[in-house]
Amino acid sequence: MGIEVRGIAKRFGDFVALDDVDLRVQSGALTALLGPSGGGKSTLLRIVAGLEKPDAGSVEIDGQDATRLAPRHRDVGFVFQHYAAFTHLSVFRNVAFGLEIRKRPKDEIRRRVYELLELVHLEQFADRLPAELSGGQRQRMALARALAVEPKVLLLDEPFGALDAKVRKELRDWLRRLHDEVHVTTVFVTHDQEEALEVSDEIVVINNGRIEQVGSPDDLYDKPGNQFVMSFLGPVTTLSGRLVRPHDIEVFTVPADDAVRAQVNRLQRVGFEVRAEMVTGTDAATTVQLTRGQSEALNLTEGVAVWLRPVPNSTGLTV
Amino acid sequence: MTATLEKVPAQPAGTFATPGRRRRSRTGLPLRAPSGLSLGLVVLWLSLLVLLPLAAVVGKAFGSGWHGFWSAITNSVTADALKLSIGLALAAALVNALLGTLVAWVLVRDRPRGGGAFELVIDIPFALPTIVAGVVMLALYGSNGVGPTLFGTWLGLFITLLFVTLPFTVRTVQPVLLDLDKDAEQAAASLGARPATVFRRIVLPQIVPAVASGATLSFARALGEYGSLVLISSNLPHHNLIVSSLIYGKLQDTSSHATQQAAAIATVLLVVSALVLVALDLLQRRIARRG
Numbered sequence: 001m002g003i004e005v006r007g008i009a010k011r012f013g014d015f016v017a018l019d020d021v022d023l024r025v026q027s028g029a030l031t032a033l034l035g036p037s038g039g040g041k042s043t044l045l046r047i048v049a050g051l052e053k054p055d056a057g058s059v060e061i062d063g064q065d066a067t068r069l070a071p072r073h074r075d076v077g078f079v080f081q082h083y084a085a086f087t088h089l090s091v092f093r094n095v096a097f098g099l100e101i102r103k104r105p106k107d108e109i110r111r112r113v114y115e116l117l118e119l120v121h122l123e124q125f126a127d128r129l130p131a132e133l134s135g136g137q138r139q140r141m142a143l144a145r146a147l148a149v150e151p152k153v154l155l156l157d158e159p160f161g162a163l164d165a166k167v168r169k170e171l172r173d174w175l176r177r178l179h180d181e182v183h184v185t186t187v188f189v190t191h192d193q194e195e196a197l198e199v200s201d202e203i204v205v206i207n208n209g210r211i212e213q214v215g216s217p218d219d220l221y222d223k224p225g226n227q228f229v230m231s232f233l234g235p236v237t238t239l240s241g242r243l244v245r246p247h248d249i250e251v252f253t254v255p256a257d258d259a260v261r262a263q264v265n266r267l268q269r270v271g272f273e274v275r276a277e278m279v280t281g282t283d284a285a286t287t288v289q290l291t292r293g294q295s296e297a298l299n300l301t302e303g304v305a306v307w308l309r310p311v312p313n314s315t316g317l318t319v
Numbered sequence: 320m321t322a323t324l325e326k327v328p329a330q331p332a333g334t335f336a337t338p339g340r341r342r343r344s345r346t347g348l349p350l351r352a353p354s355g356l357s358l359g360l361v362v363l364w365l366s367l368l369v370l371l372p373l374a375a376v377v378g379k380a381f382g383s384g385w386h387g388f389w390s391a392i393t394n395s396v397t398a399d400a401l402k403l404s405i406g407l408a409l410a411a412a413l414v415n416a417l418l419g420t421l422v423a424w425v426l427v428r429d430r431p432r433g434g435g436a437f438e439l440v441i442d443i444p445f446a447l448p449t450i451v452a453g454v455v456m457l458a459l460y461g462s463n464g465v466g467p468t469l470f471g472t473w474l475g476l477f478i479t480l481l482f483v484t485l486p487f488t489v490r491t492v493q494p495v496l497l498d499l500d501k502d503a504e505q506a507a508a509s510l511g512a513r514p515a516t517v518f519r520r521i522v523l524p525q526i527v528p529a530v531a532s533g534a535t536l537s538f539a540r541a542l543g544e545y546g547s548l549v550l551i552s553s554n555l556p557h558h559n560l561i562v563s564s565l566i567y568g569k570l571q572d573t574s575s576h577a578t579q580q581a582a583a584i585a586t587v588l589l590v591v592s593a594l595v596l597v598a599l600d601l602l603q604r605r606i607a608r609r610g
Contacts, residue, residue: 051505071509078509084502088524088607097520098510142506149510 002027002185003048003153008057010043010209017043019209021057025153025187025202030179032196033189035206035232041189044206045155048187049078062152077146077184081158083138085130091117091141092126098149116144119178136167143175147182156188160195172199193233197221205229222315230317237287239280239308241319246275246289248314252307253298259307262286267295267302276300278308373589379582387576391583396556397565401584404562405591407473408541411480412595416534419488420526426489427496445486449546452483457550471553476561479551480541487540488533495529524607531603538595542588562588 003025010018018040025031033041046052048059050071058067066074086094093100095116099109117123120140122133130138139159146154159175160168176199179186190196196203197217205212205220205228213225224230227243237246240260252259262278265285269275274295278286286308290300300306310316381388391397422441426434444452456479460469469475499522507517545563552559554568562584569581 049509051509071505072511072513074509076509078506080502080506082500082502084500084506086503086507086521087500097507097512101511101516145506145510 002029002062003187004060005044005048006058006060008044008047008054008059010040010047010052010054016209018047018054021206021209021211023204023211023214025185027062027185028183029201030176030186030199031188031202031204032200033187033204033206034193034196035191035212037191039207040209041191041204041206042157045157045187045189048153049076049155050074051078075149075152077149077151077154079139079142079146079154079156079159081161083130083135083142083162085138085142087130089129090126091122091128091130091133094130094141095144095148097145102149112148113144116148119147119181120144134167135163136171139163139171143178147184151184154184154186156186158189158191161190168195175199197233205232207232224315224317227317227319230315235287235289238284238319239286239310240282242310243317243319244310245315246287248311248316249286249288250309250311251276251288251290251294251298251300252309253304254307256307256309259309262306262308264300264302264304264306267300274300278306280308376582376585376589379579380586382579382582383576387579388583388586391576391580392587396560397562397580397584399557400560400562400565401587403473403476403560404542404588407477407480407561408538409595410477411484411541412534412538414481415484415488415537416530419485419533419537420492420530423489423492423496427493441486441489444483449483449544450550452479452547453550456482456547460551470551471555471559473559475551476548476559479547480544483544483547484537484540487536488530491529491533491536492526495526499525527606528603531599535596535599539592542592 003023005021005023008018008021010016021040021044023044033044035041043052047054048061050066050069054067058065060066061074061076071078086097089097092113095113096109099112104112114123114126117126120143122137122141122144125133125137125141130141133141139162143156143159156175160171163171172195175188188200200217202214203217203220204214207228213220213229215223220229221233224233230236230243235246236243237249238244239249250256250259255261260280260282262280264276265279266277267274268277269292272292274290274292276288276290276295278288280286288308290298298306380391392401422437425431426437431437447455456475457470458464459466460475460478462468462470464470469478504517504521507521508514512520543563544561545567548561549564549567552561552564554560554564556565566581566584569577569584
């Protein structure tokens with residue numbers, strides 16, 4: 001069950017998009033492929049869907065070898081970043097497309113399409129053309145269209161990438177709830193670590209055509225396998241030659257065990273949080289993230305001397 | 320696995336309820352002075368340039384009444400010439416719609432090596448004066464030509480028409496193909512559509528307006544073509560006399576009703592062109608709506 005890819009390699013000319021990638025995606029889970037752009041995550045997704053041919057390796061969907069299957073035989077729902085709406089067809093006909101191809105009876109198509117339009121909150125827009133919808137609505141239409149054929153897996157390529165920040169956040173929450181209802185094996189590509197951490201059951205970090213690490217959001221955040229994963233998943237800074245999270249640093253106004261001496265170089269308040277740039281002898285600059293209350297209790301001002309040490313048992317990697 | 324569908328709570332972003340289909344309604348605002356002025360100018364310009372000459376021809380055609388008009392277009396020489404020219408123009412439009420689309424498709428989607436050279440070759444018939452096209456055809460298909468002798472045959476006329484109308488469909492379809500969203504085709508494929516179905520239901524409805532307009536242009540050009548055809552045709556009535564040549568002949572003729580007859584024939588061409596324009600537009604709308 002789920003998806004299994006083995007030894008996938010793909011080049012575009014001299015550019016290595018994917019280099020010997022192995023991955024298992026659990027059945028029924030919501031998995032994020034996370035990484036910087038150009039890292040190969042979209043290529044991997046498109047290979048699973050059959051929209052791109054791998055140079056080497058195999059793809060198994062739901063236990064069946066799909067490596068040589070045409071996209072139309074893979075039972076895959078695909079959602080594109082820029083919606084890929086059928087612009088000449090109404091919202092209803094867009095969603096009905098896959099069912100019409102499968103020659104389902106008219107009344108069954110009608111029932112199923114309205115069921116899906118209700119699911120994505122577009123039932124009153126059935127007769128509109130895609131051009132008359134907002135970006136968020138178009139993407140929900142695309143999602144309904146992909147779900148209509150009851151795919152074995154649902155693949156989303158940067159599904160919220162073209163939307164503004166507010167709609168993006170709302171759709172992200174909504175996708176999570178939708179997945180909890182529909183339980184179809186879902187893989188989505190994103191370069192936004194917050195999106196991946198918030199929505200997914202499992203995150204696959206991909207960079208330079210290779211998988212860096214696979215794990216649950218908490219695992220990856222708390223136990224990153226390497227510096228790339230640690231710095232891609234959240235803010236990092238260096239303290240005494242170690243990569244640490246800026247919120248995992250304790251600040252003292254008097255010397256303490258294992259703490260290094262530093263000077264407050266700059267204080268910046270952003271809403272409820274205070275970012276302090278500290279200068280120690282060894283590191284270029286250490287950023288410390290404090291709450292406003294902490295900062296006031298310590299009486300921090302620019303120029304004062306402080307002592308810093310990582311919070312016990314916090315995440316850190318030797319640089 | 321089957322997906323169970325239940326309504327997900329909470330309203331997502333961007334839903335503002337405007338139920339049902341909307342129709343664009345006229346705003347009913349009065350024209351402001353500048354737009355009234357420019358509208359008037361446009362109407363005047365079109366009237367002087369298009370409507371006035373057309374009205375003059377139609378007026379001339381009916382100069383000796385309905386009977387004069389009817390006998391001018393139903394005599395056997397004219398009827399045969401009309402049939403030949405309209406038939407050839409329709410055939411040329413049809414062939415162009417199919418092959419022109421294919422040429423545009425290959426140029427856009429397959430990007431063949433030497434595509435630039437293809438582009439140039441396609442534009443040559445546009446750039447050539449029609450009489451030069453006629454000489455070219457004569458050099459190839461004339462009685463002393465290097466190719467098979469097609470002088471005076473329908474095939475010779477037809478090939479010449481295809482030559483001069485080649486660029487029309489290619490040039491109207493090409494930009495539309497370049498603009499097509501390939502993701503939509505891939506989406507259709509992943510929804511289970513085979514390549515032929517993707518073409519018929521996704522690509523065709525989007526390019527058919529351009530194909531129709533290219534075919535219309537081809538038809539209009541072929542119907543009135545003179546310069547390139549007059550050399551390859553022997554202008555024999557009932558045999559290979561085309562209608563533009565017939566009109567020219569009438570105008571050279573000094574007999575009393577010749578000019579009226581020429582205008583009557585021209586009026587028929589006018590009506591046929593308008594009918595083809597409307598028919599292709601209707602067809603195009605049908606296909607674009609069907610999807």
